[in-house]
Structure formats: C-alpha cells, structure tokens
Amino acid sequence: MEKNQEWESGTPPGADIPVFRIPAPVAYALDRLGGAGYECYLIGGCVRDFLRGEIPHDYDLTTSALPDEVHRVFSGEHLIDSGLRHGTVTLVRDGMTLEITTYRRDGAYLDGRHPEAVEYTSSLREDAARRDFTMNAVAYHPAEGIRDYFGGEADIRARRIRAVGCADKRFSEDALRILRALRFAAVLGFSVEEETAKAIHRGAEGLRRISAERIQSELQRMLCGGHVGAVVRDFQDVLALVLSPWYEAVTQGTRSDIDLPALLPALAPDPVLRAAGFFLPLAESKEGLADVEALMRRLRYDRRSMTRVLKLLSHLSEPCTGSLPVLRRFLAALGPVDAPLLLALRIAVEKTSAAPDAEHVRALEEAAHTLQELCSGRAVCTLSDLAVGGRDLMAVGFPRGERLGRVLQALFAAVLDGEVENERERLLAYARRRFDHSV
Ligand code: ATP
Ligand code: MG
Numbered sequence: 001m002e003k004n005q006e007w008e009s010g011t012p013p014g015a016d017i018p019v020f021r022i023p024a025p026v027a028y029a030l031d032r033l034g035g036a037g038y039e040c041y042l043i044g045g046c047v048r049d050f051l052r053g054e055i056p057h058d059y060d061l062t063t064s065a066l067p068d069e070v071h072r073v074f075s076g077e078h079l080i081d082s083g084l085r086h087g088t089v090t091l092v093r094d095g096m097t098l099e100i101t102t103y104r105r106d107g108a109y110l111d112g113r114h115p116e117a118v119e120y121t122s123s124l125r126e127d128a129a130r131r132d133f134t135m136n137a138v139a140y141h142p143a144e145g146i147r148d149y150f151g152g153e154a155d156i157r158a159r160r161i162r163a164v165g166c167a168d169k170r171f172s173e174d175a176l177r178i179l180r181a182l183r184f185a186a187v188l189g190f191s192v193e194e195e196t197a198k199a200i201h202r203g204a205e206g207l208r209r210i211s212a213e214r215i216q217s218e219l220q221r222m223l224c225g226g227h228v229g230a231v232v233r234d235f236q237d238v239l240a241l242v243l244s245p246w247y248e249a250v251t252q253g254t255r256s257d258i259d260l261p262a263l264l265p266a267l268a269p270d271p272v273l274r275a276a277g278f279f280l281p282l283a284e285s286k287e288g289l290a291d292v293e294a295l296m297r298r299l300r301y302d303r304r305s306m307t308r309v310l311k312l313l314s315h316l317s318e319p320c321t322g323s324l325p326v327l328r329r330f331l332a333a334l335g336p337v338d339a340p341l342l343l344a345l346r347i348a349v350e351k352t353s354a355a356p357d358a359e360h361v362r363a364l365e366e367a368a369h370t371l372q373e374l375c376s377g378r379a380v381c382t383l384s385d386l387a388v389g390g391r392d393l394m395a396v397g398f399p400r401g402e403r404l405g406r407v408l409q410a411l412f413a414a415v416l417d418g419e420v421e422n423e424r425e426r427l428l429a430y431a432r433r434r435f436d437h438s439v
Pocket of ligand 2: 060
C-alpha cells in the first residue's frame with residue numbers, strides 16, 4: 001500500500017523528527033509491519049504521553065494491514081484475538097502486550113454505544129477521524145515523525161481536550177466519550193475546549209445508555225485524578241445524570257460546609273478514600289448510608305470497595321481524639337488499613353469546610369500521627385492480634401468453652417485501654433489475676 005504523503009501538520013518532511021524512546025517490542029512491531037509493506041503508527045495515549053514528556057503505560061499501534069495480514073506478518077508469535085471484533089490483534093512479546101488495530105472508520109451508531117459495523121479503511125486520516133479527542137488522534141512513526149490531522153499536538157501543548165469533528169455528533173455516537181473527557185480532564189489537568197464542553201452539557205442525557213460498569217470505571221479514574229475538583233465543579237450536571245436520583249445530595253452537599261471540589265483534591269488519590277469523599281454528602285443526608293449502598297450497587301462497585309467505603313462513612317463520628325484508649329478503640333473498630341483513611345477524610349473535611357476549627361484539625365492530626373506510630377508498632381486491632389490465644393489460656397488451666405472467649409475479649413479490652421501490655425506473660429498473669437480460672 002502506498003504511503004500517505006499528505007501532511008496536514010506535525011513534522012514536515014525533511015524537518016527534525018522528534019525522537020521518543022520506544023521499547024524494543026514496539027520498534028520490532030513497527031519494523032515488521034513496515035518491512036512487509038504496510039503502514040503502521042503509534043497512536044492514542046502513548047503519543048499523547050510522549051508529547052507531554054511522560055513515559056506511556058501502554059502502546060497502541062494502528063496499521064493499514066488487515067487482521068489476517070497482521071497474523072501473517074507475526075506468524076508463529078504469541079498473538080491474541082480477543083479484540084478481533086474491533087480489528088485488534090494483540091501481540092505479546094517480551095512480556096509486553098501491543099494492541100495492533102487495523103485502520104478503521106466507524107459505521108453508523110444506532111444505539112449511542114456501538115458502531116453498527118466496523119469498516120476497515122486504508123486511510124490513516126480516516127482512522128484518526130474516528131478517534132475521540134484530537135489529543136488521542138495524533139500518530140507517530142520514528143522514521144516519519146508526527147502525523148497530526150486535527151491539531152492534536154497544539155491541543156496537547158495548550159493542555160486542551162477537543163473532540164475530533166463535530167462534538168455534538170461524536171458524543172451522540174458514543175456518550176462514554178463524555179466521561180472519558182471528564183476523566184482525562186481530572187487526570188491530566190487539561191481544560192475542556194469551549195465547544196466540546198457545551199456539547200458535553202448538551203449530550204449528557206446520552207449517558208443513560210452507557211453500562212454501569214463502564215461508567216463506574218471512568219468515574220473511579222476521574223475521582224482519583226489530581227484535578228478532579230474543577231471537573232466536579234464545572235460538570236455537576238453530567239455527574240447528576242450518572243448519580244441520579246441522588247444527584248443533589250452528592251454534588252451540592254446536604255451539609256453546606258462540605259465543599260466537594262475542595263475536598264476531593266485534598267484527599268490522597270486512593271480509590272476507596274476518594275469514593276468515600278465523593279459519596280460523603282449523600283451519606284450525611286437522611287437514609288444516607290442506604291442510598292450510598294444502593295448507588296454503589298447500581299454502579300456495580302466490587303463488594304470489597306463498597307464495604308470499605310460504607311465502613312468509612314458509617315464511622316464518621318466514631319470518637320478518635322482525646323486519649324490513647326479512645327484511639328486504640330478507633331483503630332480496633334476500623335482496622336489498620338481504614339483507620340488512617342478515615343482520619344485523613346475527617347481532617348480534609350474539617351480543613352475544607354466553610355469555617356475550619358483549627359483546634360479540631362490539630363487534635364485530628366495528632367491522632368493521625370499517633371495512629372501511624374501505633375500501626376507501625378505491634379498495634380492490636382483485632383482479637384487475633386493478641387499475644388495469647390485460647391490455647392495459651394488452656395495451657396495455664398483455663399477450661400475449654402464459652403468462657404474462654406469472654407476472657408479473651410476482656411484481655412483485648414484491657415490492651416486497648418492500656419491496662420496491660422500485649423505481651424504473653426503479662427497477659428497470662430493479668431488473666432490469672434482477674435479471672436478465677438479454675439471455674
Ligand atoms: P489511557 O490508556 O491512558 O486510558 P488512551 O487514550 O490510550 O488513554 P484507551 O482507552 O487505551 O485510551 O484507547 C486508545 C485510543 O483509542 C484512544 O487514544 C482513542 O484514540 C481511541 N478511543 C478509545 N475509546 C474511544 C471512544 N470511546 N471513542 C473514540 N475513540 C476511542
Ligand atoms: Mg491506552
């Protein structure tokens with residue numbers, strides 16, 4: 001197939017070609033396809049990352065070769081066909097998976113989610129045109145440089161998200177692109193170009209047709225972005241649709257002093273912590289926890305994340321400051337993973353509230369500090385952390401049976417209260433002193 005000589009923008013022939021460090025398996029795939037007479041370019045997130053000076057986390061290749069031609073070029077190698085429906089053949093080489101997709105133009109979208117048919121094309125430009133944003137439509141080949149038909153390079157430099165072509169049309173074809181835009185804005189800190197932003201607001205209804213799993217995955221990535229605050233502020237109406245009918249409570253806060261756009265970026269980018277922060281305003285309303293649970297179920301959150309978020313939200317007013325025993329009980333109630341998260345959440349809520357109470361912040365920060373010390377030592381969080389167990393008690397004469405459990409509970413409470421150290425001999429002596437073990 002003849003090389004496409006049309007240069008819209010990017011590296012003109014003869015000019016210095018930007019050199020990006022390409023992993024050996026990627027260079028190999030480009031060479032093999034090129035050597036067999038096909039066009040092949042890097043495209044999408046990896047080129048975007050190169051242009052931002054970042055190291056890509058994966059590499060997508062786009063080629064004029066049809067899937068069975070890709071098979072022929074790499075015959076005998078490790079290939080996976082799971083993406084064949086979209087024209088993608090995955091090459092696994094040196095532990096790296098490379099998605100090699102045939103140039104495509106999408107057929108009509110009748111359901112707002114999937115193109116009716118995938119049509120192959122021999123034109124890189126057409127393949128670029130079906131991509132979501134200009135920043136994701138820039139192609140690159142180490143020997144040829146940048147191929148940029150839609151001004152993606154300039155948009156990346158201006159840190160701008162712009163739909164390829166008519167934004168309204170692109171979002172009505174596939175509304176997931178709306179959430180992708182918000183996720184990229186939150187993660188990359190890019191702004192959404194004005195026309196694209198208007199089309200997002202206009203097209204948000206289309207999100208109703210998108211599956212819960214895909215919404216949740218984009219939402220989670222968005223929430224963990226360093227720039228999520230601006231997205232929550234500027235696209236409340238879009239989140240409304242994702243979260244309806246609980247929207248008002250979540251995005252506007254039922255408690256006037258929860259400022260989500262300020263709160264979220266103040267939290268470490270841990271998915272559970274950010275989700276807890278995001279659902280916090282809803283949790284504080286009447287029936288709040290049940291609503292959060294219903295919403296997380298509807299969004300198909302995994303059970304473990306949901307349980308942890310609900311645990312954090314249900315212990316929002318668990319005492320944690322004032323004395324060591326209080327903190328130890330807090331730690332025992334939440335466990336060593338979630339206790340620090342809940343403290344972090346409470347600190348961020350207080351700090352970003354309309355009228356932060358400096359004294360309260362200081363007490364919480366002190367508790368967080370002590371908690372860290374407790375957790376890095378041999379802190380007792382559950383019964384199983386006790387330095388003695390039922391067998392040890394039986395070995396010193398406590399009879400087997402229900403009573404043993406009560407003695408262990410009492411030892412656990414005594415350790416939490418600082419009455420006795422979590423040390424085997426001391427615990428046994430304490431148990432003997434407190435309980436008549438002959439009974
Ligand atoms: P990241 O991998 O960091 O999420 P990415 O841009 O590589 O970012 P992918 O989901 O891996 O995103 O998709 C690869 C490329 O496929 C995108 O860069 C874009 O060109 C195209 N693409 C993905 N999803 C869509 C979509 N819904 N509509 C149009 N093009 C899409
Ligand atoms: Mg990618």
